[in-house]
Amino acid sequence: MADTAPPQGLQRYQIMEPLGAGAQGRTFRAIDRQTGAAVAVKVLHLRSLGGDWKPFDLFERECQALESLSHPGIPRYVDRYTSETTGDFFLVMELVEGTPLSQRLGRPGDPAELLRWLTAALDILEYLHGRQPPVIHRDIKPSNLILRPDARLCLIDFGGVRLAVRPDGGSTMIGTFGYMAPEQLHGEATPATDIYALGATIAALAAGLPADQLPRRGLQIDLERCLGPSRLRDVLSAMLEPDPTRRLGSAAAVRAALGTSARPPRRPSEPRRASPPASASSQALEHAPAPDYPALRSLPKFLRVFVWVWAWMATGLFFLIEFVFVPTVFALQASGRRYKKKAHRLKRLRAREADALSSVQRIRRRLQAIATNSDPRDRPALPEGRERR
Numbered sequence: 001m002a003d004t005a006p007p008q009g010l011q012r013y014q015i016m017e018p019l020g021a022g023a024q025g026r027t028f029r030a031i032d033r034q035t036g037a038a039v040a041v042k043v044l045h046l047r048s049l050g051g052d053w054k055p056f057d058l059f060e061r062e063c064q065a066l067e068s069l070s071h072p073g074i075p076r077y078v079d080r081y082t083s084e085t086t087g088d089f090f091l092v093m094e095l096v097e098g099t100p101l102s103q104r105l106g107r108p109g110d111p112a113e114l115l116r117w118l119t120a121a122l123d124i125l126e127y128l129h130g131r132q133p134p135v136i137h138r139d140i141k142p143s144n145l146i147l148r149p150d151a152r153l154c155l156i157d158f159g160g161v162r163l164a165v166r167p168d169g170g171s172t173m174i175g176t177f178g179y180m181a182p183e184q185l186h187g188e189a190t191p192a193t194d195i196y197a198l199g200a201t202i203a204a205l206a207a208g209l210p211a212d213q214l215p216r217r218g219l220q221i222d223l224e225r226c227l228g229p230s231r232l233r234d235v236l237s238a239m240l241e242p243d244p245t246r247r248l249g250s251a252a253a254v255r256a257a258l259g260t261s262a263r264p265p266r267r268p269s270e271p272r273r274a275s276p277p278a279s280a281s282s283q284a285l286e287h288a289p290a291p292d293y294p295a296l297r298s299l300p301k302f303l304r305v306f307v308w309v310w311a312w313m314a315t316g317l318f319f320l321i322e323f324v325f326v327p328t329v330f331a332l333q334a335s336g337r338r339y340k341k342k343a344h345r346l347k348r349l350r351a352r353e354a355d356a357l358s359s360v361q362r363i364r365r366r367l368q369a370i371a372t373n374s375d376p377r378d379r380p381a382l383p384e385g386r387e388r389r
Contacts, residue, residue, distance in 0.1 A: 178212030
């Protein structure tokens with residue numbers, strides 16, 4: 001039988017009814033006895049770990065992430081505690097009142113509402129992905145998007161959050177089937193995986209069905225059966241591209257495709273941390289079309305198998321270089337005495353980092369394109385001028 005008793009060990013907060021439960025703990029509504037304010041308290045029971053410390057690692061990561069974030073569309077961090085008597089861990093945060101968008105499933109969504117929700121969610125993702133390092137949510141879905149009474153949207157449940165420079169290790173998979181990008185099934189997480197999940201969320205709300213029940217053509221969600229012809233449908237199709245090298249990979253790119261470049265004004269109390277300056281080459285790369293190697297489709301199958309395996313192994317290596325090695329090397333350099341209190345040197349170092357990432361990204365994109373075009377599961381292309389009988 002599941003443990004449903006309210007947690008013990010908090011003196012300041014009076015635990016009320018449960019709000020939800022997940023792999024990283026249970027969440028309760030609570031009352032701050034000092035201020036009378038309603039808060040949300042997430043509890044991780046030490047005894048429930050059973051020797052598996054991964055939930056604790058994710059819980060700690062959620063605490064650290066929320067403590068560093070400040071955005072009207074993200075729950076505000078309040079405090080954290082550890083009970084010396086029970087060994088339980090507590091995260092206290094703002095209680096987000098409102099209606100989860102999952103309650104809108106069951107009937108087709110209104111296109112105007114869908115566009116408003118998409119735009120509001122893009123503002124949140126632009127903030128998260130603009131952090132240094134970027135913060136990846138990894139579990140965007142209708143139940144984690146709350147529509148407040150004032151019509152503002154809030155993204156909750158950062159229990160699967162990940163920093164782009166910090167891989168999980170092992171084979172831990174975070175996310176919800178139907179909303180997860182294909183590469184996320186293999187443990188990869190980049191801003192593009194959040195973009196895919198947001199696209200799947202809006203598609204599900206458009207059809208009034210959970211994403212795992214949407215019609216599909218192979219790996220691609222069949223949007224023609226969910227939405228009528230519109231710019232929104234075209235943009236969602238680009239957000240839901242199974243190949244991450246062909247997908248709209250950033251909130252800014254989605255905004256540009258929608259034609260809504262203006263964002264809601266940010267409150268003065270919420271300054272955005274500056275990102276490293278992007279070089280001209282990295283800016284060009286962001287908007288460049290994915291490379292294509294159609295000749296690989298004409299190779300014999302045994303050669304395509306060899307090229308496909310080699311290309312994906314090399315792609316995995318360059319993912320590590322892009323998201324772990326390069327940021328770590330430059331972060332260590334920036335923390336050295338040579339760059340402390342030397343703004344001009346630090347600026348040059350960040351420009352070098354942007355150039356290095358641009359070069360690595362270019363090679364990685366080419367390798368992914370080679371892997372995609374040499375996929376042995378596809379039928380080989382015929383020479384030009386010949387038709388398949």
